[in-house]
Amino acid sequence: MKKVILASAIALFGMVSAQESETPGFVKGDTFITGAVGFTNSTQGEVKNNTFTIAPSVGYFVSPNIAVGVRAGYTNMNETDKTTSITVENESDTFAVGAFGRYYYTPASRFSIFGELNANYGNQKFTNTVGGVSTDAKFNAFDVNIAPGVNYFISKNFALEATWGVLGYSSFKQDVAGAESQDNFNIGLDLNDLSLGLVYKF
Structure with missing residues (x-):
């Protein structure tokens, strides 16, 4: 299933006071906000799953072609399985922080291609409940990724963004x-x- 990222910039837009750039595209000194805010609900037979995610990212252009930034995220997952006479519930809370760097080709134009290198650390608390009896477990995770992407400005300050592969x-x-x-x-x-995703530049 495709992952559709809804920019947290939309929610934060009203909190940001900044002048619009004269032309679309990125230049040295620009700051941008993007990220994910989403809720999914799925049911397959007697198995139900709810997942909520919020993961804002902030980036800054330190040179005409290079942007660096940080991101944070929280995901809550709750799954209930009633396929047997004993109800099984799984719930997890995941917190993550990370940093990224991007190299943009033709960043000052309306359309640009970029490559991203990111590193992230997260921890998760997992609770398994069977017949009312719960057990907890904690996990730590670390990942490093490289992914290509494209960016297209639809206005002076808003751009559509797509990344794929890893x-x-x-x-x-x-x-x-x-x-x-x-x-x-x-x-x-x-x-x-x-x-x-959607990017807001200011």
Whole structure:
């Protein structure tokens, strides 16, 4: 399923006071906001899943072609399974922080291509409840990714953004003594890795 990113810039727009640039595109000194705000609800038979995500990002152009930034995120997932006589519930809360760098080709024009390198750290609390009895587990995660993207300005300050595919490494480990990490390398270029978003520049 495609991941459609709804920019947190929309929610933050009313909080930002800034003058519009004269022309579309990015120049040195520009700051931009993007990110994800979303809620999904799915039902398959007796299994129901609700997921809420908020993940704003802020970037700054330190040179005509290079932008650096930070991001943070929170995701809550709740799943209920009633396929048997005993109800099973799974809930997780995930917090993440990260940093990224981008190199833009023709950033001062309406259309540009960029490559992004990002590194992220997160921790997750997972609760499994079976028949009213709960057990908790905590996990730590780290990942590094490289992804290409495109940017197209639809007005002086708003742009559409798309990224797809990933070349990355991730490590996932339970937060207990002696636990072994699960390490993965990933290369993906299919449409399931497509992310669409909106960027606000000020």
